[in-house]
Amino acid sequence: MATIITAAHYSIWRHLNDSMHAAQKPKSKLKFVTLDKESNVSTLWRREEFLRICSKENLTEKAQDIQVTILVKKSQEARYNLDPGSFFVNRFWGRRPDGVAINKALKIVYILEFKRSTDRDAGFLEVKDAEANEQHKSIISALKAAAPEWEFGLQRGKT
Numbered sequence: 001m002a003t004i005i006t007a008a009h010y011s012i013w014r015h016l017n018d019s020m021h022a023a024q025k026p027k028s029k030l031k032f033v034t035l036d037k038e039s040n041v042s043t044l045w046r047r048e049e050f051l052r053i054c055s056k057e058n059l060t061e062k063a064q065d066i067q068v069t070i071l072v073k074k075s076q077e078a079r080y081n082l083d084p085g086s087f088f089v090n091r092f093w094g095r096r097p098d099g100v101a102i103n104k105a106l107k108i109v110y111i112l113e114f115k116r117s118t119d120r121d122a123g124f125l126e127v128k129d130a131e132a133n134e135q136h137k138s139i140i141s142a143l144k145a146a147a148p149e150w151e152f153g154l155q156r157g158k159t
Contacts, residue, residue, distance in 0.1 A: 017113065029105040034112075040101070041139060042093035049102055053109070054146040062094035062145040065139050095139050107150045109143065111136050 024030060033039075033047065045056045068089035071079045080087045100111030113136060115128040136154050143152045 030103045032101045034099045040096045057148045063142040110155045
């Protein structure tokens, strides 16, 4: 069942992402850089437009400072115990937002996150917002520290 739900999530996300891209005005400076598939932070930082924001080394340093403040989940303990020194940096570079859009002219990067949810429960929107914020706060915090002249934000969508 989880596989079907995940497949539906990605199908809806791809449709939304394609629709946002198609709805752009021709003069828009916003570039969707993850249209074809999700990319982890490490893959994004191989792209020229991201290397212009800040160096991978600078971002690694800032990410390390932030990652060590985030608890190691039970499911991550085995990896942490194998190599505590590189665990936090690897966890950061492995983060995988649903999408990323960049406006180089305005120096803004948007982390795009799409959450499945149910509206049967009171407060479901707040729960999904909190999940998305928690999931990507380390990326946004590290980016803000490494490139203070840029703006970074989280844009959420829900079903």
